[in-house]
Structures are given as structure tokens and as C-alpha cells.
Amino acid sequence: MNFDLTDDQRAIQRTAGEFLAARYKPEELRRLALEEERGFTDEQWKAIAELGWPGLVVSEAHGGLGLGIVELVVVQEQLGYALAPTPFLSDVGAALLLEAGGEDETAAEYLPGVATGERRGTVAVWDADAGWSPTHSALVPGGEDGQPTLTGTKVAVADAAAADFIVVSGADGRHFVVDAGASGLEIEATEALDPTRRLYSVSLSETPARELSLAPEARRRAYEALTTALAAESVGVAQRAMEMATEYAKERQQFGRPIGAYQAISHPCAQMLLETEGARSVTLYAAWALDHEPDTSQLAAAMAKSYAGEAGWRVTAAALQVHGGIGFTFEHDLHFFLKRARANLHAFGDSRWHRRRVADLAGV
Amino acid sequence: MDLTLSPQEEAFRDELRGWLDEHHPGAEPEGDEAGFEFRRSWQKTLHQAGWAGVSWPKEYGGRGASLIEQAIYNEEVTRAKAPAAVNVLGLAMGGPTVIAHGSEEQRKRYLEPILSAEEIWCQGFSEPESGSDLASLKTKAERHGDEWVVTGQKVWTTLAHHAKWCMLVARTDPDAPKHQGLTYFLMDMDQDAVQVRPLAQITGEAEFNELFLEEARIPHANIVGGEGNGWPVAITTLMHERATLAFGLQIQVKIALGELMEKARSTTVNGGSAAEDEIIRDRLAQLYIESEVLRLNAYRGLTHTMKHGVPGPEGSLGKWQWADVNQALTELALDIAGPQALLRSDDWTYRFLRARANSIEGGTTEILKNIVAERVLGLPRLR
Numbered sequence: 001m002n003f004d005l006t007d008d009q010r011a012i013q014r015t016a017g018e019f020l021a022a023r024y025k026p027e028e029l030r031r032l033a034l035e036e037e038r039g040f041t042d043e044q045w046k047a048i049a050e051l052g053w054p055g056l057v058v059s060e061a062h063g064g065l066g067l068g069i070v071e072l073v074v075v076q077e078q079l080g081y082a083l084a085p086t087p088f089l090s091d092v093g094a095a096l097l098l099e100a101g102g103e104d105e106t107a108a109e110y111l112p113g114v115a116t117g118e119r120r121g122t123v124a125v126w127d128a129d130a131g132w133s134p135t136h137s138a139l140v141p142g143g144e145d146g147q148p149t150l151t152g153t154k155v156a157v158a159d160a161a162a163a164d165f166i167v168v169s170g171a172d173g174r175h176f177v178v179d180a181g182a183s184g185l186e187i188e189a190t191e192a193l194d195p196t197r198r199l200y201s202v203s204l205s206e207t208p209a210r211e212l213s214l215a216p217e218a219r220r221r222a223y224e225a226l227t228t229a230l231a232a233e234s235v236g237v238a239q240r241a242m243e244m245a246t247e248y249a250k251e252r253q254q255f256g257r258p259i260g261a262y263q264a265i266s267h268p269c270a271q272m273l274l275e276t277e278g279a280r281s282v283t284l285y286a287a288w289a290l291d292h293e294p295d296t297s298q299l300a301a302a303m304a305k306s307y308a309g310e311a312g313w314r315v316t317a318a319a320l321q322v323h324g325g326i327g328f329t330f331e332h333d334l335h336f337f338l339k340r341a342r343a344n345l346h347a348f349g350d351s352r353w354h355r356r357r358v359a360d361l362a363g364v
Numbered sequence: 365m366d367l368t369l370s371p372q373e374e375a376f377r378d379e380l381r382g383w384l385d386e387h388h389p390g391a392e393p394e395g396d397e398a399g400f401e402f403r404r405s406w407q408k409t410l411h412q413a414g415w416a417g418v419s420w421p422k423e424y425g426g427r428g429a430s431l432i433e434q435a436i437y438n439e440e441v442t443r444a445k446a447p448a449a450v451n452v453l454g455l456a457m458g459g460p461t462v463i464a465h466g467s468e469e470q471r472k473r474y475l476e477p478i479l480s481a482e483e484i485w486c487q488g489f490s491e492p493e494s495g496s497d498l499a500s501l502k503t504k505a506e507r508h509g510d511e512w513v514v515t516g517q518k519v520w521t522t523l524a525h526h527a528k529w530c531m532l533v534a535r536t537d538p539d540a541p542k543h544q545g546l547t548y549f550l551m552d553m554d555q556d557a558v559q560v561r562p563l564a565q566i567t568g569e570a571e572f573n574e575l576f577l578e579e580a581r582i583p584h585a586n587i588v589g590g591e592g593n594g595w596p597v598a599i600t601t602l603m604h605e606r607a608t609l610a611f612g613l614q615i616q617v618k619i620a621l622g623e624l625m626e627k628a629r630s631t632t633v634n635g636g637s638a639a640e641d642e643i644i645r646d647r648l649a650q651l652y653i654e655s656e657v658l659r660l661n662a663y664r665g666l667t668h669t670m671k672h673g674v675p676g677p678e679g680s681l682g683k684w685q686w687a688d689v690n691q692a693l694t695e696l697a698l699d700i701a702g703p704q705a706l707l708r709s710d711d712w713t714y715r716f717l718r719a720r721a722n723s724i725e726g727g728t729t730e731i732l733k734n735i736v737a738e739r740v741l742g743l744p745r746l747r
């Protein structure tokens with residue numbers, strides 16, 4: 001029994017932390033979020049590709065690194081900590097679903113390009129009138145057998161304008177791959193709660209698509225890995241917000257002493273630590289289970305997404321309160337963290353949705 | 365990362381599991397006295413088989429178990445619903461303190477009877493005027509030749525009515541700064557100068573007591589860790605107390621949650637089972653997650669302690685979080701019971717009331733938050 005990361009995993013963690021701290025300073029994060037159309041630059045993507053991250057979850061057979069979900073969450077936590085705007089997670093989501101296709105021809109065709117970072121993907125899940133479920137869609141393909149076409153609208157698709165292909169979910173858990181530039185495909189930028197992750201509305205009108213053959217088990221695992229990665233991002237976001245709050249509580253003086261000396265400030269800071277560490281423990285556990293214990297991974301992933309989603313939100317909200325008025329200004333960086341945390345809570349099934357799964361799986 | 369048990373850990377678990385299967389003494393009899401004697405005899409059985417004080421070094425009668433094995437021990441004993449060993453304070457706190465700070469002679473004298481439950485221990489720290497601010501305590505000890513004469517009052521002393529030995533912290537130097545004038549004694553409870561008066565708790569039972577000390581005598585040789593050095597010794601005791609509460613009891617929470625889920629399935633509310641009620645389901649799921657987080661934090665803390673020798677920041681959070689979860693769980697039990705909650709119809713009423721102490725005993729939640737804020741996050745102290 002050992003909860004420690006391996007030396008290799010630690011090396012990945014260190015590299016990621018240093019890389020992101022050097023390249024995604026707060027000014028750059030702000031510039032990307034507010035000025036850069038796609039929210040990232042080609043050079044930045046190239047640098048990420050050089051680290052091998054796009055191929056992290058792609059199997060070696062398809063030209064990737066074939067690493068595990070533990071490695072993925074290690075990187076994701078650092079990305080959350082830096083709040084680096086990047087299409088990485090969208091791309092990973094697409095890669096996970098393609099990998100879940102196993103021997104699938106389309107997967108085999110797309111994955112080598114994904115592994116090197118030359119081909120970027122994203123995942124389109126929610127119908128315009130979607131419910132909570134990350135996998136529930138009413139989209140039914142038309143067209144001829146073997147040459148399906150899709151018609152419908154997907155909302156809140158991350159990084160769609162920067163994607164070379166989109167993995168689209170349909171009714172009955174079916175999934176399709178649509179190429180950028182396919183006929184009838186329209187991608188429209190939408191305003192998002194979180195300005196550090198670009199969201200689009202994607203409409204399809206008799207758009208040609210290729211179906212991915214996905215076994216239900218494999219599909220489920222891909223989504224669990226994706227939600228666990230999202231949970232890890234929230235852990236990083238919470239860690240950073242907690243550090244910002246405690247630093248501020250040490251510096252800021254009111255009534256002749258640092259505000260951190262008041263328990264109405266210090267106890268919420270302690271609570272931030274409790275929730276951040278708890279979120280980290282359960283997320284690491286879920287990642288490990290996805291790699292090593294398929295039987296418990298469903299439950300573990302649902303717990304991680306629910307707990308880390310809420311922890312991210314509560315920690316950033318409390319951190320804002322600790323900052324007082326300055327925390328409410330656009331000029332301060334904290335709101336970017338708060339918005340990402342809240343967005344993560346809702347994405348790919350909100351905390352309540354995942355708790356419902358916990359109840360089912362734990363036999364309540 | 366590897367969250368499975370090693371072959372050695374599995375062997376440890378299987379051996380214990382087999383032994384528990386064979387020796388489980390059945391259900392505890394009713395009544396405080398009968399229950400006490402039942403648990404005392406159970407601890408004797410444990411000790412004879414080498415299953416008492418598993419974390420203690422072998423040379424002092426323990427099993428020298430690793431931290432993970434101790435965790436497995438807690439899980440297995442709880443899962444088997446085996447009774448608790450009777451001498452909880454001696455096993456979890458007194459013994460480890462003597463092992464850490466006592467002389468070789470003291471270890472020889474005191475440890476064995478703790479394991480065998482021949483001598484029960486209690487903890488005389490808190491006083492009417494000194495609870496959270498323990499270092500302000502006033503019970504005074506004066507030296508008369510080879511003896512110390514102790515006068516004062518202690519309160520909330522769990523098990524004092526059964527105890528032979530009391531871990532007593534008293535002020536030996538009234539002129540020294542408050543943390544430095546304290547000394548840690550082992551006081552014989554068998555003397556007229558020590559009066560024990562039971563205190564009824566909100567549950568109706570009397571687990572704890574008041575102690576009145578009127579010139580009680582303690583031989584000089586019964587000082588642990590040296591005169592004037594009582595504070596760090598007392599901290600050792602408290603650290604063991606919190607670790608036990610956090611670790612030993614997280615598994616109890618899981619078991620209680622299992623029972624609560626069963627109760628929810630078998631209780632009818634508004635024409636359906638309580639487990640189908642959306643809100644109750646959501647709260648059960650949340651508790652399930654939190655109890656898992658409690659367990660995972662505990663294991664992560666163990667990994668850290670094994671690697672670095674000291675607990676990481678996660679460690680100090682466990683007792684606090686356990687109290688939160690256990691209180692929420694027992695509150696939900698009453699919510700599930702519906703109008704039956706008005707009655708004292710089953711064990712949940714007791715558990716619900718007893719849980720109110722969880723955020724007070726062994727250091728209040730507020731004090732634990734202070735510790736986390738100051739020591740882990742480095743926030744300024746209030747004073």
C-alpha cells in the first residue's frame with residue numbers, strides 16, 4: 001500500500017510545473033483569455049506537443065506515450081494550478097474516446113496525428129436542450145448505412161474552432177467523428193462563464209460523419225478518465241486559490257493586525273486545506289483505479305468529480321471573501337480561478353449528477 | 365502509487381481475520397459493569413494471542429506492526445464487529461507515551477499490565493478552568509522528599525472510575541512560563557486523596573468523571589520525561605489521541621454508513637423507501653464520498669509518515685473531518701427515521717447524541733482549525 005507518486009510521475013509533475021510557471025504568467029493568462037481569439041497560440045501548442053502531452057493517453061501502438069490516468073491527472077493538476085488556457089483537455093477527451101475505439105479504423109487513422117499534436121480534437125456532448133448527463137444525446141444519424149450524416153446542435157463545445165476534428169455523441173451512446181470543414185458544420189463562438197476556456201456552439205446539418213465503434217465499457221471508461229482529469233484540474237485551481245488567500249491573509253492588515261489572525265479568516269483558510277487535500281486524495285485514487293482496478297473505477301471517478309468539483313468552487317469562493325473588495329475586481333486574477341472552478345463543477349455532469357451515480361453504484 | 369496490499373500485508377490481514385473468526389466473543393452484554401468486564405476479558409484474549417498493542421515494539425510486548433498493518437488491524441477488528449479493547453487510553457495513549465518518554469524501568473513496570481488490561485488507565489489533563497487552554501492548568505504538585513503532593517481538580521476524566529493509573533499533568537513550578545512549569549506524572553488512583561465522582565453525559569451514561577485531588581501522593585520516580593518537561597510529553601499523548609480518533613474511527617464511520625444505507629432501504633417514508641427519496645439519496649451519497657475521502661486522506665497521510673517520519677498536513681485534518689462526518693451521518697439517521705426519531709427506539713438515538721462530543725473530545729474542532737491555520741498554513745497567531 002503506497003500513495004506516493006513514482007519517480008517518473010514526480011518528474012512529469014516537476015516538468016509540468018516549471019514549464020507552465022515559466023510560460024503562463026498571470027499577464028499571459030490574462031492576455032490569452034481576453035485577447036487571443038482561440039485562447040492560445042500555435043507556438044504554445046507546439047511547445048506542449050514537444051513535451052509529448054498530446055500523446056500522453058494515446059497508446060504506443062498509435063504512436064503515443066501510452067501512459068496512465070495517474071500521469072494524466074498529475075499534468076492536469078499543474079494545468080489547473082497555472083490556469084493555463086490551452087485546448088489540451090479537449091484534445092485529451094477526443095484522444096480518450098478514439099483510444100476507446102480499440103481496433104476501430106477511424107481511431108487508427110486519427111490517433112497517430114493526435115499523438116504528435118498535429119491533429120487536434122475536441123468532444124461535443126451536450127445537445128442544445130441537454131439534461132445533466134454527459135452521455136445522453138438525442139442525436140440520431142441520418143444518411144445511408146455506412147455513410148451517416150448528423151443534424152443537430154451541440155452546445156458548450158470547448159475549443160471547437162481550433163479542432164481538426166470533433167467527436168460527437170449521439171443517441172444510444174453512439175459516437176461519431178466529424179472533420180473540421182465538413183459540409184453543413186457551423187461553429188459559432190459563445191460567451192462563457194469561464195473566459196479561460198473557449199466554448200462554441202456547433203451546428204450540424206446533414207454533416208457527413210464516421211461512426212466510432214465503441215464498446216459500452218470502453219466508452220464509459222473514456223468519460224470517467226475525462227471527468228477525473230477535470231477533477232484534477234479543479235484540485236490545482238483550489239490549491240492555487242488557497243495559496244493566494246493565505247498569502248493575502250498574512251499581508252493584509254486591518255484593525256492593526258494581519259487579517260489572518262482573525263479566526264473568521266483563518267478557519268475558512270484551514271477549511272480550504274481540508275477540502276483541497278481531500279479532493280486530491282480522491283482524485284488520485286480515481287486515477288489509480290482507472291489504471292489498475294476497473295471494478296471500482298466507476299464509483300471512484302464519480303466520487304472524484306463530485307467532491308473535487310465542489311471543493312474547487314467552495315475554495316475559490318472562500319478565497320474571494322478573504323480578499324474583500326480587491327477580490328471582486330476584474331484586475332485581480334482570482335476571478336479567473338473562481339470561474340474555472342465553477343465551470344468545472346458543471347462540465348461533464350455536475351456534482352449532483354455524479355452523486356446520483358455514487359448512490360447507484362454504492363448500493364444506496 | 366499502489367493501493368493494493370503487499371503479500372506481507374495480505375498475510376497479516378488473513379492471519380488476523382482467521383483469528384477473529386475463531387475467537388469472536390459474541391455480543392456485548394447489557395449494562396455498564398457487565399460490558400466493562402466483557403471487554404476486559406476480550407482484551408486479555410487479544411493479548412494472549414499477541415493482538416493487543418500491535419503498534420508497540422516487540423520488546424515491550426507489542427507486535428511491531430507497520431503503520432499500514434496497524435491500519436489493517438483497525439479495519440479488520442471493526443469489520444468483524446469485535447468489541448473494543450477495554451484499556452483504550454492505556455493502549456492508544458499511555459503506553460505510547462511511556463515508550464516515547466519513559467525510562468526503561470517505567471517501561472518494564474507499566475507496559476505489560478496495560479496490554480493485559482490488568483491496569484486500566486485514564487487521562488487527567490482537563491480542568492474546570494483549563495480545557496482548550498490546557499497549559500493554563502492549576503493543579504499543583506509540591507515536592508516533599510521523594511514524593512510529590514498533588515492538590516487540584518480534574519474533569520471529563522474518561523474511565524477514571526475503573527482506572528489504576530492516571531496520566532496526570534500538574535504545575536510543579538508556578539513561577540515558570542505556563543508551558544514550562546508543568547510535569548507529567550503517573551498517579552496511582554488507589555488512594556483516599558483521589559476522589560472520583562461520575563458525571564452523567566447527555567446520553568445518560570457516565571463515561572467520564574470529576575477527579576478531586578486533596579494532597580494525593582506520587583513518588584518522584586513516577587515522573588515521565590523529567591520535571592518541568594510535562595508539556596511536550598502531554599503533546600505526545602494528544603497526538604496519539606488524535607491519530608487514533610482519526611484513523612481508528614474512519615473505518616467505524618464506513619461501517620455505520622453501511623448500516624445507515626440498510627436502514628434507509630428498510631424505512632418507509634411517504635409511501636416509498638427512504639433510500640429512494642431524492643434528498644436522502646443525495647445526502648447518503650455525499651456521506652459515502654466524505655467517508656471515502658476520510659479513508660483516503662488517512663492512507664495518504666500514512667504513506668507520508670512512513671516516508672518522512674512525521675505526519676504531513678493531511679494528518680492534522682483527520683480528527684476534525686471525522687467529527688464532521690460522524691455528526692452528519694448520525695443526524696441523517698434521525699432524518700431517515702421520520703416520526704420514529706421522536707422515540708428512543710434504537711441505537712441511532714444514542715449514536716446521534718454521543719456524536720455531539722466528537723468535535724469536543726481530544727481537542728475541539730476550533731482548536732484543530734487553529735493548529736492547521738498556524739502550523740500548516742503559517743497564518744499569524746491570534747495572541
Ligand SMILES: Cc1cc2nc3c(=O)[nH]c(=O)nc-3n(C[C@H](O)[C@H](O)[C@H](O)COP(=O)(O)OP(=O)(O)OC[C@H]3O[C@@H](n4cnc5c(N)ncnc54)[C@H](O)[C@@H]3O)c2cc1C
Nearest residue numbers: 487488489490495496520521522721724725726727728730
Ligand atoms: C466525551 C469526552 C471525553 C473526554 N475525556 C477526557 C479525558 O479522558 N481526559 C481529559 O483530560 N479530558 C477529557 N475530555 C475533555 C476535552 O479534552 C475538553 O472538553 C476539550 O479540550 C475542550 O475543553 P473545554 O471543555 O474546557 O472547553 P473550552 O476550552 O472552554 O471551549 C469552549 C468553546 O470555546 C472554543 N474555544 C476555546 N478556545 C478557543 C480558541 N483559542 N479559539 C477558538 N475557539 C476556542 C472551543 O472550541 C469550544 O467551542 C473529554 C471531553 C469529552 C466531551
